[in-house]
Amino acid sequence: MKCGFGKITYSDPRKGWYEGSFFQGNKSGKGEIKCEQCHTQGTWLDDQLHGYGTITIYVTTDRSRREIAKTYKGYFVHGKRSGIGKLAVNTPKDANREQYAFVGGWLDGKKHGQGKEIFATTGEFNPIQYDGVFHDNKRHGKGVSTLRNGSTYRGEHENGDMHGAGVFFTKNNQIGNFP
Numbered sequence: 001m002k003c004g005f006g007k008i009t010y011s012d013p014r015k016g017w018y019e020g021s022f023f024q025g026n027k028s029g030k031g032e033i034k035c036e037q038c039h040t041q042g043t044w045l046d047d048q049l050h051g052y053g054t055i056t057i058y059v060t061t062d063r064s065r066r067e068i069a070k071t072y073k074g075y076f077v078h079g080k081r082s083g084i085g086k087l088a089v090n091t092p093k094d095a096n097r098e099q100y101a102f103v104g105g106w107l108d109g110k111k112h113g114q115g116k117e118i119f120a121t122t123g124e125f126n127p128i129q130y131d132g133v134f135h136d137n138k139r140h141g142k143g144v145s146t147l148r149n150g151s152t153y154r155g156e157h158e159n160g161d162m163h164g165a166g167v168f169f170t171k172n173n174q175i176g177n178f179p
Helices: none
Strands: 004-009 017-023 026-034 038-045 048-060 066-077 080-089 100-107 110-119 127-135 138-147 152-158 161-169 175-178
Touching: 127 152
Parallel strands: none
Antiparallel strands: 004 017, 017 026, 026 038, 038 048, 048 066, 066 080, 080 100, 100 110, 110 127, 127 138, 138 152, 152 161, 161 175
């Protein structure tokens, strides 16, 4: 059984290698994994990220360039995002995907508690920003949604949607109650 500092190179080249601390044969303490599709570094406990860590996922574009697709920097508990963290999803220039960012609370791998998400979406009535409460990975509770058309909704959200008591402000400052 490995104990102390060391390096493992996996037989599957897609898995890359781990370099860092071991305890009773498991990744424990500071360490990092590098492979062709990811780079993970942080504090480990029993082969799982536990404490502060960073995960970067890469994609290969149509032009054979390797670009960052996702990055998470924040806290983990037993391998799942838990605590405060930031997730950023990038759009490679030749991929047809949206950009997205979330900064805030996580629990058991899901957005939970106070947070802020920003979208690069299309469509006049799609939210481009939400600042408020999350539950079970969805907007749920009090928050502010800002729409691409310039309107703002301040109020209750339920299961990801504007729902309940709230006030809707249009870009022309017209005010309406919701629902």
